[in-house]
Amino acid sequence: MRMLCLLSLALLAAPAAAGDLNYFTMLPTTPTAAGVPSEAKIFYVEWREGAARYTELLGANEEVQKKVGKPLDRQGALCILWTKVSEFAQQTQAVLKSRAESQGRTPPSWTSNAVAKTAERAKKECQDPYDDHGDRQPNLGRRYMEELAKSKPSRAELVSDEDLLQSLSRLIASIDELVMSLPARAGTALQAGSTSLPILDPRMFLPKECKGVECSL
Template identity: 85%
Template sequence: MRLLCLLFLALLAAPATAADLNYFTMLPTTPTASGVPSEAKAFYVEWREGAARYTELLGANEEIQKKVGKPLDRQGALCVLWTKVSEFARETEVVLKARAVAQGRTPPSWTANAVAKTAERAKKECQDPTDDYGDRQPNLGRRYMEELAKSRPSRAELVRDDDLLGSLSRLVGAIEEVVKSLPARAGTALQAGSTSVPVLDPRLFLPKECKGVECSL
């Protein structure tokens, strides 16, 4: 009995690895903590879903795991999750502003706050953790992303994932829908559409992953 208790305690103390983690529950379900107002929740929903799927794919990538030498742990997963939320927020701000300006509309102001807050959270989660001896160890999430950047085959596999692209396609739809409702800029005539901004491709939100990969941007 004592041995069983010790084994149970050891299992509880063991750090969670990629196989044990549910990435879709590790990010807040409410958008306000990320600087997104409730009326713009549709954006946060897709950032969250896209980031979770991205982290799931990265954590399961055998090539990357072999290069790093360790499975993705909880701290590393949080680093990847918030990094991607932050990057999706930043790309959303850029695309939303360009789309709005091209149509003579006023871009929303909340995006700057969202970019700042999510970047701050990503920086916090990507810090190197300390081990039981007080020594700093490399953040595994950062290591996984570094190895992904070096691997064209792994990036190509990631940017072809239907679930990830589905989430980013819905993000594109949310941007287009919101732009239609934005007020006109002072002294500017509204345009029905614009040729100065290209048709939105969901892979616009994966610029680093598309580097050197055929993404049809």
């Protein structure tokens, strides 16, 4: 009985491998719980969904895992998750600002706070961990992203994933929904037909992954 108890404790203490991780439950479910403004709710759901799907794809990539030499662990997964949330937030801010200004509307100011908070969290989660002996080890999430950047085939596979692209398409729809509710800039009258916005390719949210890959950007 004592041996069984010790074995159970050892298993609980062992770091979770990629196959044991549920990336979709590792991020807070609400923006306030994630430390970003509540106004980000319309976007956060897709930042979270897209980041989880992205991490799932990267964690299961056999070529990248072989090059890194280790399966993705929990801290590495958090590094990828928050890095993608941060990048999606940055791109959301840029797209929202561009589309709002093209319509003669005033973009919201709270997006800057969301970008800063998610970038801060990503930096924290991507720090190198220490092993049981106190030796610094490379963050596996950062290593996975580094190897992905070197592999055109792996990036091409990732940017063609339908689930990921659907999530990013919903993010674009959410941006456009908010844009249409924004007030006109001071001294600017909204132009007739200003309710029409050009269609965007969701892969614009994956510029690094599309580098050297055939993406419609």
